[in-house]
Amino acid sequence: MSENLVTALVSIVVAIIGLAALSVVLSPHAATSQVIGAGSRGLATDIGAAVSPISGGGMGMSLGSLPSLGNGM
Numbered sequence: 001m002s003e004n005l006v007t008a009l010v011s012i013v014v015a016i017i018g019l020a021a022l023s024v025v026l027s028p029h030a031a032t033s034q035v036i037g038a039g040s041r042g043l044a045t046d047i048g049a050a051v052s053p054i055s056g057g058g059m060g061m062s063l064g065s066l067p068s069l070g071n072g073m
Helices: 003-026 032-055
Strands: none
């Protein structure tokens, strides 16, 4: 990815988060704690998905459960 594309994507994500935070603060019917909790769970899920190839998580498999290719195959 080019640096300009990454900068644009980060700017969009920050703008969305800022708009959501502003709407939560200004809305009289907002359930602020539930919104913050949902956002943090979503971020944690995204981070977990991003590091799963490295940590071996995801799809119910771990690196230890994969067959090795150097054992006489």
